[in-house]
Amino acid sequence: MTERAVGDLDEVLGNLGVFRSSPDDLLATCPSGFRRVPITQGDGFYISLQGFAPNQVAFAHTHPDSEEWTVVLSGTGRALLADEPVPLSPGVVVGRAASHPHGFVSGDEPLRLLSIQLPRPKEGATTWDEPGGTSDPIECRWGGSCRRCPRCGGHSKRATAGLFSCENCTLDFSGAAQA
Numbered sequence: 350m351t352e353r354a355v356g357d358l359d360e361v362l363g364n365l366g367v368f369r370s371s372p373d374d375l376l377a378t379c380p381s382g383f384r385r386v387p388i389t390q391g392d393g394f395y396i397s398l399q400g401f402a403p404n405q406v407a408f409a410h411t412h413p414d415s416e417e418w419t420v421v422l423s424g425t426g427r428a429l430l431a432d433e434p435v436p437l438s439p440g441v442v443v444g445r446a447a448s449h450p451h452g453f454v455s456g457d458e459p460l461r462l463l464s465i466q467l468p469r470p471k472e473g474a475t476t477w478d479e480p481g482g483t484s485d486p487i488e489c490r491w492g493g494s495c496r497r498c499p500r501c502g503g504h505s506k507r508a509t510a511g512l513f514s515c516e517n518c519t520l521d522f523s524g525a526a527q528a
């Protein structure tokens with residue numbers, strides 16, 4: 350068994366033995382950017398829940414070293430794979446081989462995904478193929494101030510004065526909002 354990181358849902362499982370929850374209770378979606386809750390991770394795998402508010406984008410990127418399986422738990426949207434978007438609806442499974450560029454966009458309702466990455470993408474190996482813009486900072490209903498990560502589209506919270514940190518890709522950034 351691979352060494353596990355702490356702070357994920359599997360830590361909760363370690364304490365409780367049995368664990369039941371709804372993705373809606375775990376994924377605090379926010380209009381600023383999509384969010385991710387790790388379930389369990391190690392060198393060989395990264396399993397997480399991913400939550401999108403309506404009409405939210407995960408900007409296209411590539412993991413050259415990791416394949417990914419995505420299961421749609423609720424909501425609708427599209428997986429952006431090369432030139433052919435794949436429609437997403439509850440129960441759909443999308444497989445993506447390593448080194449295929451990909452992104453996601455949610456429809457008019459929140460989108461919740463189960464993501465299984467094999468193996469865990471290596472630090473620094475990911476390339477960001479289509480970064481977008483950030484958004485104006487807002488007061489987050491989950492506390493603090495937040496805006497969208499311009500690199501991945503992830504939820505980013507104010508860390509220090511003027512500096513925001515992405516929960517998903519760990520990018521630290523400042524600067525004015527763009528389109």
Ligand SMILES: [Zn+2]
Nearest residue numbers: 379381489495
């Ligand atoms: Zn927020």
Ligand SMILES: [Zn+2]
Nearest residue numbers: 498501515518
């Ligand atoms: Zn990011």
